[in-house]
Amino acid sequence: NAGVTQTPKFRVLKTGQSMTLLCAQDMNHEYMYWYRQDPGMGLRLIHYSVGEGTTAKGEVPDGYNVSRLKKQNFLLGLESAAPSQTSVYFCASSIPGDTSGNTIYFGEGSWLTVV
Amino acid sequence: QKEVEQDPGPLSVPEGAIVSLNCTYSNSAFQYFMWYRQYSRKGPELLMYTYSSGNKEDGRFTAQVDKSSKYISLFIRDSQPSDSATYLCAMGRGYNFNKFYFGSGTKLNVKP
Numbered sequence: 001n002a003g004v005t006q007t008p009k010f011r012v013l014k015t016g017q018s019m020t021l022l023c024a025q026d027m028n029h030e031y032m033y034w035y036r037q038d039p040g041m042g043l044r045l046i047h048y049s050v051g052e053g054t055t056a057k058g059e060v061p062d063g064y065n066v067s068r069l070k071k072q073n074f075l076l077g078l079e080s081a082a083p084s085q086t087s088v089y090f091c092a093s094s095i096p097g098d099t100s101g102n103t104i105y106f107g108e109g110s111w112l113t114v115v
Numbered sequence: 116q117k118e119v120e121q122d123p124g125p126l127s128v129p130e131g132a133i134v135s136l137n138c139t140y141s142n143s144a145f146q147y148f149m150w151y152r153q154y155s156r157k158g159p160e161l162l163m164y165t166y167s168s169g170n171k172e173d174g175r176f177t178a179q180v181d182k183s184s185k186y187i188s189l190f191i192r193d194s195q196p197s198d199s200a201t202y203l204c205a206m207g208r209g210y211n212f213n214k215f216y217f218g219s220g221t222k223l224n225v226k227p
Contacts, residue, residue, distance in 0.1 A: 042219035043159075058214075106159045108157060
């Protein structure tokens, strides 16, 4: 039971480099999210998607782009990495539903360091 | 003002103690309330889920929601060293909501 899978798990980037974080979910969830987690700041929403082909900005979208070409995949891109983007990134998914099922499931995280 | 407030701790208790973790919130529209457990260098995992007010029990864990006070709690009975983790509360509103509101997490340490 894979759930939400993120790759890579660890990455070190130089300032100005670009990269893409990959997220895949096998639960047929409609909604997908990218969060970053920093000490003392909790989870902050970067971008989210409510369905294939749609994306929307969250709280901290600057410096990131996303794409949802397939329902099961949600990609997070950093076009020109900055040290301020050093963080742990979590992908998550959820399904709108009834009173028993409306919750969010997380991946294991991707640790990104920008030097 | 943050939507969800949570004491960051750390909270240190001896093994076997009853632990009480709490969150307060400001938005009366929240209807879905969740507790997540996050071990070091891992993703948050869903622990408890409650819809609307009331209590929910699952083994050693009890989640409590008091919507009139905008206050939610997670109780852990007979705490174990394996319960040492950061606990995040989360909540949402509506049926098709697409935004979850998270507390910043409380770090719990259960000493053997």
